[in-house]
Amino acid sequence: MLATASRDVRIWDPDTGQQVREPFVEHRGDVNDIAVFTRPDGTTLLASVGNDTMLRIWNPLTGEQIRHEPWSGHSRGIRAVHFYIDPDGRRLLATAGRDRTVRVWDPTGDPPTRDRTIRHPRPVNAVTTYHGQHGQTQIATASSDGSIRLWDPRQREQIGERLQKSRRPIIAVTSFPKRGERGSLLATAGYDREIRIWDPNTGREKQPPLRGSQRQVLALAAFTASSRRRVLLASAGTDKLVHIWNLETRSNFAMPGHSKSIRAITTLRSPTGMQLATGGDDRTIRIWNPREGIQIGDPIRLPSKVLSLTSFTQDRRSLLAAGTKDGKVWIIDPENRQRGEPYLTGHNAGVGAIASFQSAEGARTLLVSGSWNGELQIWDPREREIRAVIRIGVAVTGICVADGRLAVACNEGVLIINLT
Structure with missing residues (x-):
């Protein structure tokens, strides 16, 4: 029936x-x-x-x-x-x-x-996982009311009070490990043009805000640059530049290349070390060497604006998955700049978020993409097979996976879905 x-x-x-x-x-x-x-x-x-x-x-x-x-x-x-x-x-x-x-x-x-x-009193724009001081996986969400809220994904309950210093929308949030101790720190940024570093366990900022961009910050990514395990932070947004921040010295340098706003950034492992991939409104994906501050090779051109990016490993190769405004998801090999036909064309609205995770049996990597029309699709990139379709009815703005649970940021709040 x-x-x-x-x-x-x-x-x-x-x-x-x-x-x-x-x-x-x-x-x-x-x-x-x-x-x-x-x-x-x-x-x-x-x-x-x-x-x-x-x-x-x-x-x-x-x-x-x-x-x-x-x-x-x-x-x-x-x-x-x-x-x-x-x-x-x-x-x-x-x-x-x-x-x-x-x-x-x-x-x-x-x-x-x-x-x-x-x-959430206002739409949620981004979501990420982080580790608490006892090693437990928790979730942080960034909202249009300028707040960061912390969540226990098992109990589906908010942890403590919200973190807030601004009333302007926060668009990006990422986490990275504390140096020399357990737990994570959070980096947040948005329309107030400032990057803030938070300790989620204390609810306080670790240092004064970083100010480098004169425009809105739309994307963040943290990565380790050297054998010294020094954490660097990459930010990008409407100024069309990729900024690399040294959190210890508070210095930064900018890498030009994009001709329009940058909306997505992700880290990418390569044989020569950590790289960055960025995508945005100029319909390109660009690969960067953040240590030397240079773009690697020519840009990868797509037929629509790039809204979301993630990286994953398949057959010992690092690949990119990109979600675009025309509702497609592209699989890209950054080493040879190859992109085939879009693997997934089931979305009929912009793919605002994408993430990778391991299957329950740990045998393979799966992808989950979320669109502006409120649909989630879980699929196997190797078999080009859709595993599940979940309709939530509101625009998806961010996705992360925490302990077998899918945390979905959307215009109405954050939805936690069990993957097993």
Whole structure:
């Protein structure tokens, strides 16, 4: 059977093209999304959400609403619903709403027994992982309200108070290890043209802000430059330059090359040492030697603006995956500058975020891409095979992977999805 949603929910027989029964009309207003899931006893059910702020559960075979009173919790319309199974085997539903919250429900309960909210007052622009002082993996998100919030991905709870020094939007966040001690530091930057270094364990800045660019900073990457394990920071943005920062001396130099804003930056391992790859509005990807401050070879040209970049290893080669504004993902070999046809063309909006991670069995590298139309696609770059499609209903702005969980930054907050 096939389920569709508009002002109501309808069930169809795809073989005959006929509607199976009368539509479900209990929602007041548009129905924005539906999800199919199964109970532990094997019963197939249907979840629907809409502008009336309600989550409703149906039996598609009988047309019966499972619970007479719908489940409420969102204060504004619900845009998306997604079913998943957590590592403990619990069958859960996640809903994302216009009230800037993500809520997680246990649909086997009556009333629902789990309702976890991850809230942001403004859109989330970037997300990264970092290590706490005891080595645990945690998540940091950067928001348009100028704040950094820290999260426990297991409990889906905020850690401590937000970090904030500016009211201007923060667009980029990255982490790097502390020197000589456990834990990580965070670097953040955005529209206030300053780069701030934070200790997430204390909630304080480690040093005064770095000021080098006269324009907005849109991308950051931290890397180790030499055998001394000295951490350097790369920043880029609307000034079209790649800045390399020495955090100890607070000095920087700039590498020109791009003709328009730079929106993405990632580190790239090579036989000769660490390199950087950048991409942006001039529709090029450029490879850099940050130690010598030079561009390596000619730019790699793509047919659309580059919005996101990540690197991964396949057959002992370092490759790049680039997401572009026309909804494509490109796989690029930076050594020979080869790019074939786009591996993934399933997105129909700009690919604003992309990340790599190891499969559950650790046998191969997978990629996850997120688009402006609120869709995530997990795929195998070796087999050119899409493993999963997840619709969250709101624009994806950042992705990272933490301990088997996918943390997705979006215009409504941060959504944490179990990958196992």
